[in-house]
Amino acid sequence: AQTVTQSQPEMSVQEAETVTLSCTYDTSESDYYLFWYKQPPSRQMILVIRQEAYKQQNATENRFSVNFQKAAKSFSLKISDSQLGDAAMYFCAYRSASRKLVFGAGTILRVKS
Amino acid sequence: GAGVSQSPRYKVAKRGQDVALRCDPISGHVSLFWYQQALGQGPEFLTYFQNEAQLDKSGLPSDRFFAERPEGSVSTLKIQRTQQEDSAVYLCASSPWGSNTGELFFGEGSRLTVL
Numbered sequence: 001a002q003t004v005t006q007s008q009p010e011m012s013v014q015e016a017e018t019v020t021l022s023c024t025y026d027t028s029e030s031d032y033y034l035f036w037y038k039q040p041p042s043r044q045m046i047l048v049i050r051q052e053a054y055k056q057q058n059a060t061e062n063r064f065s066v067n068f069q070k071a072a073k074s075f076s077l078k079i080s081d082s083q084l085g086d087a088a089m090y091f092c093a094y095r096s097a098s099r100k101l102v103f104g105a106g107t108i109l110r111v112k113s
Numbered sequence: 114g115a116g117v118s119q120s121p122r123y124k125v126a127k128r129g130q131d132v133a134l135r136c137d138p139i140s141g142h143v144s145l146f147w148y149q150q151a152l153g154q155g156p157e158f159l160t161y162f163q164n165e166a167q168l169d170k171s172g173l174p175s176d177r178f179f180a181e182r183p184e185g186s187v188s189t190l191k192i193q194r195t196q197q198e199d200s201a202v203y204l205c206a207s208s209p210w211g212s213n214t215g216e217l218f219f220g221e222g223s224r225l226t227v228l
Contacts, residue, residue, distance in 0.1 A: 004155075033215035043202060045156075045219035052215075091155055095215045099144060099208070100169065103155035 002027045004094050006104035013082045014112050020067075021077045021107050023092030032096040034068065036077045039089045039106075048090070051075065079109075087111045115139075117220035119205050125226045126195045134190045134223045136205030143210035145188050146217060147180055150202040159203075162188060163210075195227045 003026045013019035025034070036048040051059045051068050059066050063083075067076045079086055092104040118137040126132050138145050143164055148156035149172075158172040164185035173180070177195075182188040192199055202224045206217040 006155075035216070037219075042221060043204075043224075044221045045204070045206075045217075047216050050216060095217075098169070100146060100158045100161055100172075101148075101156075101206075101217055102158070105155045106153075 002029075002032075002094050002096060002102050004092050004102050004104035006092055006107050008107045009105070010108040010110070012110045012112060013079070013086075015082055015084060017082055018078060018080045019082055019109065021079075021090055021092075021109070023075045023077070023104060025073050025075065025092070025094050027073070027094065027096065029096050032094060034066075034075045035093040035095065035101070036064070036066070036075075037091045037093060037103075038086075039091060041088075045091070049077065082111050084111050084113060117205055117207055117218055119203075119220035119223050121223055122221065123224050123226075125228065127228055128196060129194050131191065131193045132195055132225060134192075134203050134205075134225070136188045136190070136220060138186065138188070138205070138207030139209075139218055141209065142207035142218070143185070144208040145182060146206045146208070147188070147190050148204040148206065149174075150204055150222070152201070156204055159190070192225070195225075197227050200225055200227045 032053045034051045037045045063080045089106045093101045145162040147159040150156040160180045161169040162182040177193045179191045202222040204222045206219045
């Protein structure tokens with residue numbers, strides 16, 4: 001079974017600074033998707049960024065980028081120029097042909113002004 | 114609607130009561146998922162539908178949990194004889210058929226508190 005591990009329960013970053021959230025996963029599959037979701041206090045999950053495993057190029061979405069290391073099964077999220085609105089719980093997630101998403105335990109991100 | 118809609122947003126039940134949680138997915142989305150999220154934890158998979166067919170129910174914790182999607186659109190998650198450990202946020206998500214992005218679109222969830 002696939003597992004997703006987020007080893008940082010909580011992270012803090014100063015506004016306008018950069019922070020990196022870690023994620024590792026375990027799978028024997030070769031074709032899959034990886035995601036970072038953001039969950040603000042209102043609880044609705046919002047997709048931040050996605051990465052297809054067959055693509056070697058790291059995905060970027062404005063201030064958000066990932067460092068995808070397939071051999072190491074690592075998928076970290078970098079947030080540049082952090083803003084107060086980035087404060088939330090962040091979940092790393094894995095999706096394979098089984099279609100269901102497997103989530104990590106989450107990392108609470110606090111942004112200090 | 115524009116997004117995934119769930120109701121009720123909040124439900125308080127006495128232990129032993131039955132509850133029903135509703136999910137209205139994005140129009141045209143064929144895949145529908147239910148997740149259970151305990152406080153401070155990541156969502157845990159419960160069950161998956163493709164149209165009206167329940168293709169995976171491996172995550173349902175006991176036979177007290179039952180989900181249906183009779184017409185391939187709205188889905189209901191039913192919990193019978195609720196227990197305190199059932200207290201959680203229940204998230205519904207949908208996804209378009211054939212999507213190669215793999216993205217799921219989530220509702221705001223239904224928070225169940227069992228007293």
